[in-house]
Amino acid sequence: MLNNSVKAVTSSSLIDGFALGSDDYIFKNLNQLLKAKGLERQRQRYFAILTAPVHQSFMAEAEIKLLQIGLEIKKHHALIKFIKNASLADIEKKLKKYSEIFLKLNEYQQNHFWTRNNYVDNNVLSLRFFLKELLALVKQDVDFEREIKRLAQIPRQNKRAKQKLMKELNLPTYFKNLLVISEDFTYWQDQRKKKTYWYTHYLSLILAEMGRRFGFSLLQMKYFLYPEILSLFGENIELKPAKAELNRRIKSCLWYQVGDAFDLSSGPEADKILLRLLKRDKKEIPDDFRGMSASKGVASGRVCLMKSVKDSHKIKPGDVLVAVMTRPDYIPAMKKAVAVVTNEGGVTCHAAIVSRELGIPCIIGTKIATEVLKDGQIVEVNANHGVVKIIK
Incomplete structure (x- = not known):
């Protein structure tokens, strides 16, 4: 089972060969094509249109399903009136009398309990968690039907806008093919993330049980190397790590691999290497910097x-969310933000996909955003031109 799990998650590594660098390649080629037409000033706006996703993300699909349950609740005026004044416990009790709605909510929880997982942590979301999400929307008087329609239309709207622009620009065949391939990789990467979160859940259950049987905590089990896990079952038992070593890894560790050969450093040794790797020459902090526009718009x-x-x-x-990169568990924070800025990311990245769904400006691939910007500063995010400007 463990071998099969590892194979399922790692078999899609081909994505990274495309995702890491394709954005630069597409952007540079687009810039050259636009320059020949005297349209280079439009490169950021056109880049955002041409790289917009044309498939529904798994998180958008999940949100639409939750909104559909909210739409069912809205049909019952007596229930809506009760919800606006009752406690959570009373609402949950009352909702059970609306068996069809309660069944749908229960099914939703069983199918989406993993959506706040990440690459390390398994966060099982309860029925009450999703009920709170629904109640917040109901109390905000969200137009469920309109929001469902808006989310469902985004991929189609993106595709129409993309096809129209490609026709207007008369793009060469090789470039149009590249954009189509990019669409497929964006979808594939999103699906891989979904399966990875499933994997995080079930692997956490397996590791927790291993830890229980062999005397390790779940956190310690997460810092085992693959051969070390096999050592617990009698294969190369000399590789079994000491708890002290696992605790050092938890505090700090580095993995270095070339081909099949690898090296692992932990504790103070890893800290020294990290300091050396991350040491940077002091540079003057710029008033503005650039990245690539992933979702159009301007916000401060x-x-x-x-x-x-x-x-x-x-x-x-109303804040501007600044991060190295985002993941699905960042979505509640992203919904509060007026704009998103990241160090990393390409046309297939999570920040790009979700920002477009939320309709907020997003600039990705700045490389320096988290180093330059500080909490509390006021910035303007001009995603029409790919510029982040510090106002004060």
Whole structure:
């Protein structure tokens, strides 16, 4: 089972060969094509249109299904009136009397409990979690039908806008083919992320049981190397790590691999290497910097740096979310943001896909956003031109 799980998750590594660098390649080629037509000033706007996803993301699909349950609730005026004044426990009890709605919510929880997972942590979402999400939307008087329609139309709208622009620009065949391939890789990467979150859930259950049987915590089990896991079952038992070594890895560790050969450093040794690798010459902090436009628009707001999803509590409505990259567990924070800026990311990245679905400006691939920007600064994110400007 473990071998099959590893194979299922790693077999799609081909995506990374395309995703890491394709955005630069597409952008540079587009710039050359536009320059020949005297349209290079439009490169950021056209790039955002031509690289927009044409498939529904798995998180958008999940949101539409939740909104559909909200639409069913809205049909019952007595229930809506009750919801606006009752406690969560009373609402849950009352909802059970509406068996069809409660069954749909229960099925939704069983199918989407994993949607706040990440690449490390398994976060099982309860029925009450999703009920709270629904109640918040009901109390905000969200137009469920309109929001469902808006989300469902985004891929079709993106495709129409893309096809129209490709025709207007009379793009060469090789470039149009590249854009189509990009669409497929964007979808594939999104599906891989979905399966990875499933994998995180079930692997966490397996590792927790292994830890219970062999005397390790779940966190310690997450820092085992693959051969070390096999050592627990009698294969090369000399590779079994000491708990002290696992605890050092938890604090700090580095993995270095060339071909099949690898090296692992942990604890103070890893810290020294990290300091050497991350040491940078002091440079003057710029007033503005650039990236690639992933979602068009202009917005200003207060900077909120998110080093990890644990910083989600920091973000306030109207903030500009700044991160190295985003993942699905960042979505609640992204919904509060007026714009998103990331260090990393390409045309297939999560920040690009979700920002387009939310309709907020997004600039990706800045490389330096989290180093240059500080919490509380006011910035303008001009995703029409790919520029982030510090106002104060």
